[in-house]
Amino acid sequence: MEHFRLFVLPFWLGAFFLLAVLLYKYVRWFAGLSAEQRRMFFRSLPTRATLRSIGEIVSESLLHRKIWKTNKLLGYMHTSFALGWFLLILTGWIETLVYFKGENVPLYVDIFFSYYVHPIFEHNFNFSLIKDALLLLILIGVGLALFKRIRSRAMGMRRTTKHVAGDRIALTALWCIFPARLLAESMTSASVWKFGGVVWALGEEHHLIPPGIGCGSFLTNTTGEWLARILPSGVLQAGELPCWWLYSIALGVFFVALPFSRYMHIFTEIPLIFLRNAGLRSGEKPSSYDRFQTDACSRCGICIDPCQLQADAGIRGVQSVYFLRDRRYGRLTDEVADNCLMCGRCERACPVGIEQSTLRLNSRQARAVPVGENRYAYAQGVDRSQGEGPVGYFAGCMTLLTPRILRAMERIFSASGEEVWWADKDGGVCCGRPLKLSGEIEAARKMMDSNKELFAKHGIRTLVTSCPICLRVFREDYALEGIEVLHHSEYIERLIAAGKLKVRPGETDFVYHDPCELGRGCGIYDAPREVIGRIGRLVEPEQTREHALCCGSSVANIAIDDEGQRRIGRSVAASLAATGAGAVVTACPLCKKAIARGNDMPVYDLSEVVADAL
Incomplete structure (x- = not known):
């Protein structure tokens, strides 16, 4: 501890x-996992999952x-912050090992290496060059x-995140760390350049450094030489140690604020x-x-711009x-x-891959007011089905409220010769997802059980x-064993591919x-396009497939007004009209409305344009 300095505290x-x-935090969170979740983690360690994890971390x-x-x-x-700082620490650690020939030295020597060891600009170039380049x-x-x-727009972001106090403290400290490091190392270089110095390590003197040489590399040495020329000798001698204090304080403040700020993501994402x-x-x-x-969310704000609540409805402060x-x-x-479309656009944009919609859902479930046991008793045993056949058709609430789709499906089934069992042609029990999205999980389960019994x-x-x-x-959620579930x-x-349905091609641009729910939710993008291509010409809007816009009437948002x-x-209609197409086709009754x-422009469900082309 002979060369310990208070500024490292x-x-x-x-x-x-x-x-x-x-x-x-880690012990508490890991202990809170279920026994099965912990087993899954430990079983994955000796498998390729670990290699995938390492690759993803890099x-x-x-x-x-x-x-x-x-x-x-x-x-x-x-990348400059994450990779640059990581490599800067790694290079400093290797430099210390090389310089001290593997001798065990206090950690603060690694961090404040240029204060304790003066790497001469003319003789010790490699490590100093790498560290200056990284800095x-x-x-x-x-x-x-x-x-x-x-x-922010120049960097691809229309809006940036509004931070809380902890974020601002950590952010300010982080921004100060690297300029403070440059200033501290440059002041040491300036002092060596002007007065000379001794290369030493923990009491072992090596050789004198004459004035006019300085230490560091192209960045710290050049800055140091400039400071030596413009600063009076007294200021230079008195100012070196305060600069190292500033660097140490910036590091300390950042480390203390980090667990309570957005930067907790650095240690949680891994x-x-x-x-x-x-x-x-x-x-x-x-x-x-x-x-x-x-805690893995860095609050980078990349999820804000894709949110149509802010972009189109002016609703702020509710984004993921x-x-x-x-x-x-x-x-x-x-x-x-509650004020979220759960459309998945933000989740698709999230660089960390956080399950934002699922977290929204279970937060609603935790906050939902329990309902009476008999509130959904009517759902038990409801059977208004018609017909018999190996193919079952479940219209759903929104399709029943859009009768043209129902009639179009009748024509399609009839033209194909398929024997169809109609689950809810004259009404029935809801699928349960709207209730689930509102947080009423148990009530939704009652509806699901009723429908499962009906299908079986x-x-x-x-x-x-x-x-x-x-x-x-x-x-x-249904676990329908032995039943293949298809969108229409x-x-x-x-x-069409099997030749059971004949359609005539047309000249309309759709x-x-x-x-x-069909695209980002279920990954179905190609089937509707294949069908449209058989009937007319397909035109794509600017934002399509996984980047497609939400219609705005999602049943997941239980707070937005009409x-x-x-x-x-x-806004969505305008983006579709901008393509110059003759008509809009979608594959969801809610989106159609x-x-x-x-x-x-005319707006059709896919089944309608198919029925018209039979």
């Missing part, structure tokens, strides 16, 4: 505090591949971060990746695994970045939890629905709108 205290908090946590795809400047900014890489990133706050690749997922009810997801923030800090309100009773082998909302819940677009495509829905619908409200 802020760094030491901050580092120990950070380590203690991280250990506490590509996303360090290189930020997904953010580069969003915007190159934004990608550079994030410059990071400083450019700091400049871009400041620029983003002023002109275990999240391992757990996710082990097969863990968030479910209907909140769990300890959810904490790994909420704010939902995750408020849930993490235990201050989530119904306004934030009639022995169908294929279940077709025109509603993507019904399709998704049938596939994800998939079913119609299969009939622009297709991907429904959220005018807000209309504004979103009009929403787009038609704000559109002068």
Whole structure:
């Protein structure tokens, strides 16, 4: 401890505090996992899942591949901080090992190496060059971060995140760390350049450094020489140590603020990746695994721009970045939890891959007011079905409210010669997904059980629905063993391919709108397009497939008013009309109604254009 300096204390205290908090959080969260979840994690360690996790950590946590795809400047900014700082620490550690020949030295010597050891510019070039290059890489990133706050649009973001106090403290400290490091190392170089020095390490003197040589490499040495020329000798001698204090304090403050700020993602994203690749997922009810997801959010704000609530309806402060923030800090309100289309656009944009819609759902479930036992008693034993056949058709509530789709499906079934059992032609029990999306999980389960009994009773082998909302819940929650579940677009495509359905081609240009639940929800993009291509010419809007816009009338949003829905619908209709197509085709009864409200173009369901082309 002969060469211990007090200025290292802020760094030491901050580092120990950070380590203690991280250990506490990790132990508590991991202990909160179910026994099966822990088994899944440990079983995955000796498998390829670990290699996948390591690859994902490199590509996303360090290189930020997904953010580069969003915007190159934004990608550079994030990579410069993550990869640049990691390599700077790694290079410093290797340099210390080489310099001290593997001797065990205090950690603060690694961190403040240029204070304790003066790497002569003319003789010790390699490590200093690498560290200066990495420091410059990071400083450019700091400049871009400041620029983003002023002109975010130039970096591909119309809006940036509004931060809480903890975020601002950590952010300010982070921005100070690297300029403070440059200043401290440059002041040491300036002092050596002007007065000379001694290369030493823990009391072992080596040789004198004459004035006019300095230490460091191209960045710190050049800056140091410039400071030596302009600063008076007294200021130079008195100012070196305060600069190292500033650097140490910036590190210490950042480490103390980190666990309570957005930067907790640095240490949470890595275990999240391992757990996710082990097969863990968030479910209907909140769990300890959810904490790994909420704290892995960096609040980068990339999810804000895709949100149509803000872009088209002017609704702010409810986007996923704010939902995750408020849930993490235990201050989530119904306004934030309920006002979401759950369209999946933000989830698709999230560079961390957080299950935002699932977390919204289980937060609603946790906050839902219990309902009476008999509220949905009517659902038990309801059977208004008609006909018999191996193919079952479940229209769903919205299709029943859009009778043209129902009539179109009647014509299609008749033309194909298929024997069909109609589950709810004259009404029936809802699929249950709207209730599930509102957080009433148990009530939704009652409806699901009733429908499962109905399907089993009639022995169908294929279940077709025109509603993507019904399709998704049938596939994800019903566990219909022995029953193939198809959307009507998939079913119609299969009939045409098998020659059971003959359609005549036309000359109309159709622009297709991907429904959220069908596309991002169930991954069905090609089947509707294949069918449209048989009937007319397919035109794609600017935002399509996984980037398609939501119609605005999602049953998942239980807070938005009708005018807000209309504004979103009009915006979507305008984007579709901009293609110059003659008509809009969608594959969801809810989307058809929403787009038609704000559109002068004719809007059809896929089944309608098929029925007209028979």
